[in-house]
Amino acid sequence: MKPxxxxxxxxxxxxxxxxxxLTEVLHNDYYFNALYVVLQGTLMAVAWNILGGFTxxxxxxxxxxxxxxxxTSIFLDKYFGHVLPLPVLIAAAALVCALIGLGVGYLSxxxxxxxxxxxxxxxxIVLATLISNWRYMGGARGAYILTPDTYLWFxxxxxxxxxxxxxxxxxxxxxxxxxxxxxxxxxxAAIRDDEVAAECAGVPTLRLKxxxxxxxxxxxxxxxxxxxxxxxxxxxxxxxxxxxxxxxxAMPMIGGTSHWIGPVIGAxxxxxxxxxxxxxxxxxxxxxxxxxxxxxxVTLAPQGIVGxxxxxxxxxx
Amino acid sequence: xxxVDLLTNALVAGVLLGGFYAAVSIGLAISFGQLDIVNIAxxxxxxxxxxxxxxxxxxFGFDPVLIxxxxxxxxxxxxxVMYRIYYAAFExxxxxxLSGLAFFFGxxxxxxxxxxxxxxVDYRLVxxxxxxxSINLGPIGIPFRMxxxxxxxxxxxxxxxxxxxxxxxxxAILAVAQDPLALQLxxxxxxxxxxxxxxxxxxxxxxxxxxxxxxxxxxxxxxxDYIGRVFAIVVLGGMGSINGMFLxxxxxxxxxxxxxxxxxxxxxxxxxxxxxxxxxxxxPSGLFGRR
Numbered sequence: 001m002k003p004x005x006x007x008x009x010x011x012x013x014x015x016x017x018x019x020x021x022l023t024e025v026l027h028n029d030y031y032f033n034a035l036y037v038v039l040q041g042t043l044m045a046v047a048w049n050i051l052g053g054f055t056x057x058x059x060x061x062x063x064x065x066x067x068x069x070x071x072t073s074i075f076l077d078k079y080f081g082h083v084l085p086l087p088v089l090i091a092a093a094a095l096v097c098a099l100i101g102l103g104v105g106y107l108s109x110x111x112x113x114x115x116x117x118x119x120x121x122x123x124x125i126v127l128a129t130l131i132s133n134w135r136y137m138g139g140a141r142g143a144y145i146l147t148p149d150t151y152l153w154f155x156x157x158x159x160x161x162x163x164x165x166x167x168x169x170x171x172x173x174x175x176x177x178x179x180x181x182x183x184x185x186x187x188x189a190a191i192r193d194d195e196v197a198a199e200c201a202g203v204p205t206l207r208l209k210x211x212x213x214x215x216x217x218x219x220x221x222x223x224x225x226x227x228x229x230x231x232x233x234x235x236x237x238x239x240x241x242x243x244x245x246x247x248x249x250a251m252p253m254i255g256g257t258s259h260w261i262g263p264v265i266g267a268x269x270x271x272x273x274x275x276x277x278x279x280x281x282x283x284x285x286x287x288x289x290x291x292x293x294x295x296x297x298v299t300l301a302p303q304g305i306v307g308x309x310x311x312x313x314x315x316x317x
Numbered sequence: 318x319x320x321v322d323l324l325t326n327a328l329v330a331g332v333l334l335g336g337f338y339a340a341v342s343i344g345l346a347i348s349f350g351q352l353d354i355v356n357i358a359x360x361x362x363x364x365x366x367x368x369x370x371x372x373x374x375x376x377f378g379f380d381p382v383l384i385x386x387x388x389x390x391x392x393x394x395x396x397x398v399m400y401r402i403y404y405a406a407f408e409x410x411x412x413x414x415l416s417g418l419a420f421f422f423g424x425x426x427x428x429x430x431x432x433x434x435x436x437x438v439d440y441r442l443v444x445x446x447x448x449x450x451s452i453n454l455g456p457i458g459i460p461f462r463m464x465x466x467x468x469x470x471x472x473x474x475x476x477x478x479x480x481x482x483x484x485x486x487x488x489a490i491l492a493v494a495q496d497p498l499a500l501q502l503x504x505x506x507x508x509x510x511x512x513x514x515x516x517x518x519x520x521x522x523x524x525x526x527x528x529x530x531x532x533x534x535x536x537x538x539x540x541x542d543y544i545g546r547v548f549a550i551v552v553l554g555g556m557g558s559i560n561g562m563f564l565x566x567x568x569x570x571x572x573x574x575x576x577x578x579x580x581x582x583x584x585x586x587x588x589x590x591x592x593x594x595x596x597x598x599x600x601p602s603g604l605f606g607r608r
Contacts, residue, residue, distance in 0.1 A: 122590035129587035291426030299406040
């Protein structure tokens with residue numbers, strides 16, 4: 001096992017260094033915009049998979065967590081007069097969304113399967129209604145946010161946001177990988193396969209589920225926190241967009257949900273394809289594409305790309 | 318300030334709205350309540366029904382309700398095909414929970430964006446001689462654009478209720494909900510019955526969609542608002558009970574109407590989900606639960 005762990009951390013370090021090099025050599029901000037969107041999708045997909053893939057609870061309310069993360073940073077930024085640094089905002093968003101995640105975890109005590117999924121969808125819409133009626137946050141009309149004009153040593157603000165997102169995503173993948181391979185992850189898999197049997201076998205199901213939902217919430221909040229600075233204008237319709245939710249589900253489903261690399265593969269593939277389609281054709285077609293990919297994969301290859309590859313390897317041996 | 322006139326008006330409007338909600342939810346009460354198929358795309362099919370009504374109405378000037386009724390066979394066939402795919406891909410292999418949900422989630426997206434790509438995001442409405450008129454009973458005004466959908470909805474839910482409780486096929490659908498294995502032992506094919514029932518559930522969306530566009534203008538993403546409503550109604554009604562569903566639709570219609578009259582329309586969407594969350598947390602078996 002030793003060399004594989006090193007390979008993982010090595011590739012993480014390579015990615016981060018590669019990102020830093022990219023900010024030095026590439027000066028077209030468009031690329032960083034596109035990469036930011038892909039990374040944000042990856043982070044959301046990895047977060048969704050911790051609950052959806054490892055634990056088997058389907059969350060339809062991803063957009064709710066994402067939006068609460070975004071609105072937490074808008075609130076704090078406005079309240080303290082645009083002085084708080086981005087890491088503080090991200091940490092605050094993580095905290096708020098972790099608490100919501102914890103609440104959702106307790107919900108899973110009573111609600112299994114489909115009922116849990118519908119409840120998370122309901123939660124996202126209740127949150128959206130609350131924000132739409134909260135005038136301080138701009139209500140339904142939305143809120144503008146000013147991007148700070150300092151950006152460390154980078155050449156533009158978006159470059160810095162890109163690096164922040166890259167670090168966050170790599171961190172999230174590391175956490176997800178740890179969960180997947182550790183003792184904790186085996187407990188989660190036991191819950192996914194048969195919750196009653198897991199409980200009988202002595203798996204602390206409630207504690208594991210709470211860890212899983214809290215972690216998922218926090219990571220989604222983290223994904224949402226820098227979003228206002230990325231778009232500079234946030235309204236409930238864009239922050240609670242169903243597109244965020246469907247992407248968070250489609251990416252792991254396409255990549256494969258049972259392995260930590262699945263959502264990463266799915267997100268990178270789907271995310272890059274979306275960028276290409278948005279630029280070359282139209283953004284509506286891009287949403288349609290996600291829908292078709294999702295339906296196609298769940299009907300024809302339910303184990304995702306990871307499942308297909310595993311099957312191929314087994315046959316090759 | 319609580320004015321009596323305002324309250325009576327809100328109550329009447331709520332009952333009319335509730336009747337329409339029953340028409341939108343009855344299909345889901347069959348597919349989700351009886352067949353355990355979590356058709357999240359149900360409201361998207363309703364929007365599809367609205368667009369069929371809009372296209373034929375604006376082109377040929379047919380009455381929207383008539384279009385809704387005439388289009389039911391096509392929607393029925395679509396439902397049958399959908400169930401065949403669902404059965405082959407998920408139900409047979411026992412993967413309906415996670416993958417099936419994602420499947421319908423994707424279908425919902427495809428319908429919504431498909432309409433958006435072809436017809437754009439503009440609000441569409443239908444023309445009929447009765448839209449815009451209303452009856453006034455003292456201080457209470459009853460607009461025809463609410464009364465017509467209400468009446469049509471009552472007829473449709475009544476007919477389906479009779480069908481399910483009186484005919485052989487209807488009872489077979491109820492039986493497949495209770496125990497598919499026992500049905501199989503009786504010599505009936507559960508898959509064929511479910512296929513028929515799912516077709517019926519989708520067929521109702523054709524009529525519900527035409528009623529929706531009579532009530533107000535429709536645009537592709539409006540269906541999302543109905544996801545919460547229809548699931549709240551079916552769950553509150555007690556999964557598959559048609560009577561319970563009807564009562565729940567009335568409750569939701571009245572509560573929503575009162576809330577939007579006294580607290581403002583922007584709070585109305587939260588009502589359905591609030592009711593849903595409360596039901597799930599307090600009494601998941603609903604009003605007329607079968608479990």
